[in-house]
Amino acid sequence: MAQFFDWLPDSPIVSFTILLLVTLTVPPIFERFRLPGLVGLLASGVVLGPDGLGLLNTDSETMKLLSDIGKIYLMFVAGLEIDLENFRKTKERSLGFGVATFIIPLIFGVILGKTFNFGWNTSILIGSLLASHTLLAFPIVSRLGVVGNEGVTVTIGATIFTDIAALLVLAICVSVHGGEFSAVSLAVQLATLVIYSVMVLLGFDWAGKQYFRRTGDEQSNQFLFVLLAVFLASVGAQIINVDKIVGAFLAGLAVNDVVGRSPVEEKIEFLGSALFIPFFFVDMGLILNVSGFISSLSSELLLTLGIVGALIISKFLAALTAKFLYHYDWNEILTMWSLSLPQVAATLAAALVGKNVGLITDSVFNSVIVLMLVTSILGPVLTAKFAPRLNVPSSLIQANTDQNIWHTDTENLHLGLELEEVDNTSKNCFNIVVPVCNPHTEKYLIEVGALLAHNQSGKVIPVSITKAHLNMDEPSLNTSLRQSKQLLRKASKIGQEFQAEVKPVIRIDDDVAQGICRVAREENASLIVMGWSKTDSFQARLFGNIIDSVFYSSHCPVAVMRLKKEPNNITRILVTVKNITSHSLRIIQFALLFANVNQAEITLLHVCLRGTPEGQVALFEAELASYLQNNPSNVEPVIKIIRNDDVVGTVSKKALSYDMVILSSIRRRTAGGLTVSNLTTEILNELDSSVVLFGEPNPV
Template structure:
């Protein structure tokens, strides 16, 4: 018996339990429409000292991993702040940021004083109200309303609120340390100012220089980002400030250097699958169920915190409405987007709790606050944000879709088709040829032989022979269809780099690719060829799973999730394929089940007007279906179709945790051919869901 107990005390056992929890719990709870974060918190409660005792909060291994998770959470929060959106509307972002920081800060301070906390702890509680987490960002991005000024200003205000609340936290913790005079406060503020300048400008410069000199070496770039997190955190601790302040500033500092590169995906991936979930499990270990129930039974503190936050965020949004003359829908969107309290709020609460400034009742109340606001905020956004589309008329020049795909004499419509697998080559070439023939363009079958140290090695000779055979077959297929083909054999350092560079050199209008299976930990961590091409391509990429010849596809379904220009390329792609094939196109839009007949008719007319602008030659059938289950409605419509064309989106959260996407669920269950159309980074940042591609690969 003793040996068994000792076995369970081994650190490796705790780590194995954590991995099992992270792998299974979010999947299970999301089936019941419960957020994965809630499941991780609950798992911590069940497995912790108040449950099965499988995990102990005193464990050094768990404490270290949770500490890294806390720093990672704050770093990702800074990394995912959209600097460009802030710069576009910086003055109004600062204005709204000041309102949504100051008003909740005052409300939170009042709540603290009403419940007997001293001034220092009360101000700390106010700082918890001041920040917010952009959980609804993926939603507004998918709806195509990010360019609406109210949305842009709310996104930009995140920088001001998060930085401000963390600075207040740093000062409150410093004062709590004792023997804190005005001189020491001035020294702390001065040190903090110097430290912030060093991190924000020094790390930014260092990051740009390092990324410039390392080129495509993603491994070293990834290590640089990790080093930046921990150096900034240690620097913050040296000047007497909480480590999470340094981690957040490090995220802001390397934001521009990392940009929308593949390295960002790897950084967020490591945090989202390992360190951040461990932090939430560890947070669950701190929850004492009897105390939690007691704090709920004496509900006044919890009610005051939740109500105060919701009211104060609304008053801030209402002030912005009066200042900047926003309409009612924009007011509600700003309110709902700034309501959720997850990342910075939980991190700061935990720091205050560990410092002895906040009671267990406040910690439990903040967990309830997280659950309420993380549910209510996105729910309101989902109902209100679609109404912004009609007033969102701001289009960037390079995203205007009117002439996508049109070739000229000097630059004919060019489709690059990387060929590697003889089993899928035929259908890929057929699809590319159909599109190119419709546009009077050309196709470039592309084969990549990876470079070796010596050009005379048998390995590269065999690779070139294989590539030449694939290109010869590709040219034969294109000749059968009557399309000009210019096969290209390229020797390059890597397959992905070769595809991206050759496509740029050929001035490609489109890249058509199939997908393969991912294998191994390295492939999941550092990506595969498809990932890299999607990140680096200058033109749209069509990711295909073709079960039949494209020339036989007569019924094409295009689900449309909004009425803005974001879906235009998907419609135009379907138009080109339909015209080349004499096929019919059905545009499917899913509305809320409670939508009236008049609302459905209005939506259908708006879709028709949009299609007339995007694809004037297309005469599609437009279906507006009322349903509470979007996935089921699309799958039902797809039963009578040969091909479904989906627009692929990357899901973003401040916590770095993936959220289920309609595209993912649809692609998993479709039994017909599928095309996922990804946009180039320059016009539509972050447009591909890794989760979607992983799950599609298992279907291939």
């Protein structure tokens, strides 16, 4: 078989091309069978490696470079994705659970290592491999809307402690394995590590905030700054004889607050998840010796079972400790346990380091691979089982019931001025900004804006952005201005037909999305209504598009619409409600506002799994009904709950009887741009009716 590929040139470009092909095609195939995509990447490495087709070689300079970058990127993203805001809210309990879920698995690992006659250094490293965890199931709890549950928040916060502690133990074990161990050398190494960590965490945080403040919207330079930070930190770690993954993780924590949940962060993570991190997992498959793997599993089966069993039992005991300390209920404990099970990022990276320096044997490394495979499947499965049973904090519903969630906070922004002197009519008015650029979609969008504005005694603000850079006398600018005026004249005429106050705006700007958001902020808009465009293409995810940028930059909600009929002919509206969050309540309020214009019927559809406890369904319905009691509109929504495991099919079938479906936009944590969940994407592809994709700006 290898001779068949001899015609391929021996070039790094060939290896890179093969890696791109694998990354593009293999993970979706495995995910279709409900297996993690990273399992497919590992399998691809085995097939393409020396035990398979021999197309890739882990010892080549190309694979070494790409795999190292992937390993650094993996740990950097692990630090970048930690929610520091949630950690600060429950830092004492997060630290407490972090200590428990680190120390207990560490002790189990050390006992296991000594049981199999490994030295103290190796046994301690085995324990540290079990002590960290990867939040592989975070998208599940996020989609269920239970991130606000304290047990979930504490588990997320504990990741900071477990990952840092595990990497510190790795650094010490590698140093000790180097042969120059003494009490003095250990003290010097620890002191150097502490100084280096403080320099990275504080220095990069300060430098990042200064650079981002001075560069404003220059996302490309900010992107390069963050990349430079992570690789500088990795080089610095090597200088002090610590593995580069320690520096990468610290760099992720350092710039966490700097990039926030911004387009820069999304592009950084997308680059890693689309390219370099998959290359690392493919290289892990190349390193894996199939015959040795099978042999070690058969001859060292007890070691493999011991490592997997020790991890599962010790993580459960850690969660049980939290129950006694903080009095969580069983659903919270089981969810915390399932969230802390997956061993991917820090575990794999550290295991590879240990293998490369000869600190752990091939049998331990192979057992860690099995551990990763088992926990990356078991953890999310258990989370999906237990997390839906968590209680939604009642304070969330009460907080959103007691306030008008459409009003922004302009009245609280002083900026050195007395706002009482500003025109208060625009401050309290329900203003709707409608960007116009496409004559074919302009009519329906302006009609929606006019209907809503008229109903709320507000005004519709059609906005046309004319792009220009430095020269205001460019002939093309005059042409664009004429086109903008034509669009706005048409928009004004449509708005007046619906008896709405219209305030057309032309904005000259070098960035369309920023121009829209600036107008919305200046006019204190309550809502931005935009036309639909594809947001899930490769180009849109990597570089972003107008909708994506508006979503991130806007201070108010954004309704992206695909309208198939006249808005005033929409009389039946279906709203999908997955869980009760501030976002879902705002969507319901938008639907009520829209329905009140046409006296349309509204159905709030909640699709739950067949195995969902009856008490949980009843609680959900009661809480939703409680919120609707304060409904100020003349429309009485109908709550419909359906038990069915096929969510897409259920929503699509119900949508056939409705004129419009309102869905929630959900951004993935590890993909760039305004993306929606796979579930929402599937529903969108099935629907032929009018659709509203409702998105909110980043939380403050």
